[in-house]
Amino acid sequence: MKLVVRLALAFALVAVFAAGLTGWLGYQEARDHFQNFVAGNEAARSGETLSGGTPGRGRQILLAQLQASSWRSSLLALGVALGVGTYLAFRLVQPVQALTQATRRFGRGEHAVRVRVQGRDELAELGRAFNDVAAELAAKEERERQMIADIAHELRTPLTILKGDLESMSDGLLEASSENLRRLVGEVDLLTRLVQDLRTLSLSDTGQLVLRPRLIALDGLVEDALASVQPRAEAAGVELEATLRPLSTHADPERLKQVLLNLLENALRHTPKGGRIIVKLDSEGENARLEVCDTGPGIAPEHLPHLFERFYRAEPSRARESGGTGLGLAIVKALVEAHGGRVDADNRPEGGARFWICLPLKGQA
Known part of the structure; x- marks a missing residue:
């Protein structure tokens, strides 16, 4: 009442x-x-x-x-x-x-x-609204607390390696060889990527992520991204396949290429030697649909709902050797949604994982 x-x-x-x-x-x-x-x-x-x-x-x-x-x-x-x-x-x-x-x-x-809610009048609705807001704020604070802990964990390992090796070099216990220096530079690169990824997500969270959209050929952008990862794919013994339909849309080419590279690098990390990565681009109604599939082991069902969470890794033991920051898929989601699109993942019936994104389609090339 x-x-x-x-x-x-x-x-x-x-x-x-x-x-x-x-x-x-x-x-x-x-x-x-x-x-x-x-x-x-x-x-x-x-x-x-x-x-x-x-x-x-x-x-x-x-x-x-x-x-x-x-x-x-x-x-x-x-x-x-x-x-x-x-x-x-x-x-x-x-x-x-x-x-x-x-x-x-x-x-x-x-x-x-929380407040006890009875009835369906305005006061009851106000109580429900308070409970919903309180739950959301508590969950947000918990996510922020967990993210801070994750950031500290991600920073600790490379910093510990850098500190230990540099001290060993200073004490003469470790040779300052080109190989050791390249390894330390790799740790610095990892820290740099982590900071850049965190900044991208921070800008997305605060609505300050700047996009510079223009009319681009999606198929050409995908070809550029494939060319960028081709050397790493050849070194890993992974074959790249592409079936691309000429399509165009308004998007930020740099941000969209970042999305493509993250998806391709993620596929490379989970595709064994002799496997394939299949990229498909086609139209789906008023959207462009891009699929990045691999012939790896696929994704366990319990991991599917969490793939796009920050610092979530389905295989934590492979995190260091893969060189990832744990933020790649979270950035994919943020950038795709900033373009008005959507992203998701599942397993292919024939085996392997499939990541797909849909973007609003504006004309055809």
Whole structure:
């Protein structure tokens, strides 16, 4: 029931109850006084002496008694009405007080606090909204806390390697050979990529990610990305296949190429020697659909819902050797959604993983 209806009914109930109680009490006392007055008149007609004196005097006494009973009835009804009104007001205000206390406790850091919700009126909806917001804020804080812990973990390993090896070189325990220096440069590159990836996600979270869209040929962009990873694919013994339909759309070519490279590098990390990576580009209604498939082991069902989470790795043991930051797929999701598209992943029936993105299509090349 709507709050305004409940308030109107509460006021009406108090008013009707007070009026009814006043009338009933007044009627009871008036009946008794009137019966005494009639009995006195009958006694006067029969020659008996009136206790109040003359009939005129009896009428004055009756009017005074009726007036007094009216005041008593009104005061009693007013007291009862105040009591009923106070009770109803307390019942209506109680959810507001509970919500106020919960809000103050939440502001003090008690993020597990929730309000008890009953009914379907405006106050109940407000309570549900508070619970939803509180749950979302608590989850967001937990995600931020976990992300900080993940960042610290990701930074600790390369920094520990750099510190240990540089100290060993300084003490003469480790030779400053070109191989050792290249390995240290690789750790610096990993740190640089991590910082760049974190900045990209931070800009996306705050709505400050700048896109410079222009009309581009998607098939040409995919060919450029394939050419960039071709040397690594050949070194890994992985074959690249592409079936590309000429399509064009408005997009930021640099950001979109970053998406393609992340997907291709992810496929390379999970495709064994002698395997293949298949890239398909075609139209799907008013969208362009790009698929990056591999012939690797596929993705375990329990990992599918978490693939695009930050620092999530289906195979943590391979994280260091793969050279990834754990943010590649999260960046893919952020950049694709910034272009008004969507991204997802599943397993192919014939085996291997499949990542696909859909982007709004604007004309054909």
